[in-house]
Amino acid sequence: MAAIEILGLEKTYMVGFWRKRPKRALQPLHLTVEEGEIFGFLGPNGAGKTTTLKMLMGLVFPTAGTARILGHDWTDPEVKAQIGFLPEQPYFYDYLTAHELLDYYGQLSGVPGKDRKRRIEEVLQRVGLTDIKGVQLRKFSKGMLQRAGIAQAILHNPKLVFFDEPMSGLDPLGRREVRDLMEQLKQEGKTVFFSTHILSDAEALCDRVAIIHQGELRGVGAVADLTATVQGKVEVVWQGTQVPASMKALGAECHVTGDTVRAVIPEGQQDAAIDVLRRERIRLIALTPLRTSLEAYFVEKLQHSQSAAEKTLGTAV
Amino acid sequence: MSPRIAYIAANTFREAVRDRVLYNLIAFTLLLSGAAIFVGQISIDIERLVVINLGLTAVSLFGVVIAIFIGIGLVSKEIEKRTLYTVLSRPVRRWEFIVGKFFGLAGTLVVNTFFMAIGVFGALLYVTHKFSKPDALILVALYFIILEFLVICSLALLFSSFSSPLLSAVFAFSLFVIGSFADDLRGFAGMAHGITRWVATGAAYLVPNFSALNVISAVAHQQPMSSQLILQNTLYALFYSAMALSGAVLIFERRNLK
Numbered sequence: 001m002a003a004i005e006i007l008g009l010e011k012t013y014m015v016g017f018w019r020k021r022p023k024r025a026l027q028p029l030h031l032t033v034e035e036g037e038i039f040g041f042l043g044p045n046g047a048g049k050t051t052t053l054k055m056l057m058g059l060v061f062p063t064a065g066t067a068r069i070l071g072h073d074w075t076d077p078e079v080k081a082q083i084g085f086l087p088e089q090p091y092f093y094d095y096l097t098a099h100e101l102l103d104y105y106g107q108l109s110g111v112p113g114k115d116r117k118r119r120i121e122e123v124l125q126r127v128g129l130t131d132i133k134g135v136q137l138r139k140f141s142k143g144m145l146q147r148a149g150i151a152q153a154i155l156h157n158p159k160l161v162f163f164d165e166p167m168s169g170l171d172p173l174g175r176r177e178v179r180d181l182m183e184q185l186k187q188e189g190k191t192v193f194f195s196t197h198i199l200s201d202a203e204a205l206c207d208r209v210a211i212i213h214q215g216e217l218r219g220v221g222a223v224a225d226l227t228a229t230v231q232g233k234v235e236v237v238w239q240g241t242q243v244p245a246s247m248k249a250l251g252a253e254c255h256v257t258g259d260t261v262r263a264v265i266p267e268g269q270q271d272a273a274i275d276v277l278r279r280e281r282i283r284l285i286a287l288t289p290l291r292t293s294l295e296a297y298f299v300e301k302l303q304h305s306q307s308a309a310e311k312t313l314g315t316a317v
Numbered sequence: 318m319s320p321r322i323a324y325i326a327a328n329t330f331r332e333a334v335r336d337r338v339l340y341n342l343i344a345f346t347l348l349l350s351g352a353a354i355f356v357g358q359i360s361i362d363i364e365r366l367v368v369i370n371l372g373l374t375a376v377s378l379f380g381v382v383i384a385i386f387i388g389i390g391l392v393s394k395e396i397e398k399r400t401l402y403t404v405l406s407r408p409v410r411r412w413e414f415i416v417g418k419f420f421g422l423a424g425t426l427v428v429n430t431f432f433m434a435i436g437v438f439g440a441l442l443y444v445t446h447k448f449s450k451p452d453a454l455i456l457v458a459l460y461f462i463i464l465e466f467l468v469i470c471s472l473a474l475l476f477s478s479f480s481s482p483l484l485s486a487v488f489a490f491s492l493f494v495i496g497s498f499a500d501d502l503r504g505f506a507g508m509a510h511g512i513t514r515w516v517a518t519g520a521a522y523l524v525p526n527f528s529a530l531n532v533i534s535a536v537a538h539q540q541p542m543s544s545q546l547i548l549q550n551t552l553y554a555l556f557y558s559a560m561a562l563s564g565a566v567l568i569f570e571r572r573n574l575k
Contacts, residue, residue: 054402054574054575057402057405057406058405059401059402059406059574060573060574060575077408077409077410078408079408080406080407080409081407081408083406085402087399087403090399090402090403091399091400092400092403093328093332093400095331095332095335095336096331104324104328105403105404108324108407108408108409109407109408110408149403152403162406
């Protein structure tokens with residue numbers, strides 16, 4: 001069963017003083033997220049990621065389209081007991097402590113009283129918020145608030161979790177912990193849908209990604225498929241700082257870093273490159289075909305949509 | 318009643334307490350006690366009248382200010398600070414949120430009134446040295462003041478559901494002032510002619526009739542209160558609050574939380 005089915009959701013805001021000028025925030029979006037996968041929703045700032053998430057949460061009403069979440073109509077409030085949501089740059093009732101906040105959210109999500117206390121301690125431990133008993137949220141740092149936000153999203157043991165920019169405000173260690181947490185959630189059979197513009201996070205975590213730009217879906221698929229394209233080049237890494245002249249003759253672009261050399265050579269020259277290294281008695285460390293990175297794919301999609309938009313504008317002019 | 322309404326109401330009450338809104342009670346009690354001592358020294362034979370008038374008017378005004386001050390931010394502040402996102406992404410209906418907020422604020426004001434009433438009775442005891450039977454009428458006046466707060470709360474919530482806090486405060490306070498002269502407005506409508514009569518009559522019945530809920534002077538003069546008046550005022554305040562709350566729900570149900 002699909003965890004999320006988005007069927008043509010679109011959003012147009014009316015802007016201007018008289019609210020008569022339409023501004024399309026999201027073109028009709030069709031997207032399916034399968035149960036148990038980590039799905040990355042990628043796009044630059046202002047692409048329409050948050051608008052999509054807000055529509056799925058019922059915070060913003062779509063101009064057209066519909067969606068199904070966990071097999072239910074998305075407008076059914078009861079389905080929300082099975083989903084968790086972390087908004088972008090979350091802000092909570094700052095007069096509460098983290099325990100009180102989670103207790104309140106647990107009540108609203110229908111977590112029974114006897115389980116609530118145990119769940120609160122569990123999730124706080126899980127997101128690394130310890131020794132914060134009695135501390136009001138107004139005294140929390142940005143990173144701590146983000147952790148509290150993640151805790152409230154998973155407090156009621158939801159089947160589906162939406163994270164809007166979950167790594168925002170976290171230090172490298174915190175980001176690593178959140179990545180681990182998301183992988184754990186997947187192992188527990190939960191579906192994770194998260195939006196980000198940090199591509200390394202998406203590449204490391206996601207089973208599938210969708211790329212959205214200027215409110216329009218530009219590409220969707222498994223990360224491995226999107227990055228499978230071989231660029232026709234091979235990367236050779238060897239130990240030492242020596243760059244043989246015959247290697248340069250093969251057309252290699254060499255970079256010395258520390259005590260290793262990284263060279264990129266045209267595909268088909270790898271046998272010759274290995275021969276050179278053998279001849280010079282240099283130790284080979286790695287030989288790998290160069291694949292398109294998610295970042296390269298992302299940039300290509302964005303540039304493509306940018307040039308298409310410019311062409312349309314040019315035709316109109 | 319949905320338990321979620323009670324949870325939202327309890328959190329709203331907790332917010333008011335932690336925002337130290339109720340701390341004004343201490344200031345109020347001290348102020349009133351001081352005023353009672355002063356009044357007791359300068360007024361002869363009318364100490365009771367002055368203390369009841371002064372005390373109940375202060376309870377009403379303090380409460381209205383608190384109701385407007387908190388009420389105008391109940392929804393707009395939650396939208397502005399985005400605290401609403403993590404509430405409405407749970408199985409909480411939008412109407413439950415509005416009704417919960419209303420009960421939370423109403424509860425705050427009832428507790429507020431309870432403590433301020435202690436101040437009034439304390440001041441009265443200080444100047445009269447003993448309570449008399451007609452003093453029980455003060456409880457009726459306090460009950461009407463609470464009804465007044467319910468109407469103000471619902472109006473503040475209504476404005477808060479679509480407007481900025483500043484405009485909401487202006488709207489709510491203007492309605493309070495106009496509503497306090499509702500009887501005069503009805504009298505004017507009765508004397509006017511033509512379209513003015515229609516407009517004045519419409520306005521007179523549209524604005525909340527706070528003058529009917531104000532029995533402070535009558536209580537101070539020990540005039541009896543009929544049970545019919547109590548019933549009428551109760552039904553009127555509940556009906557008006559329900560209408561204003563329904564308006565707030567209708568607006569909020571359609572609002573995009575950008």
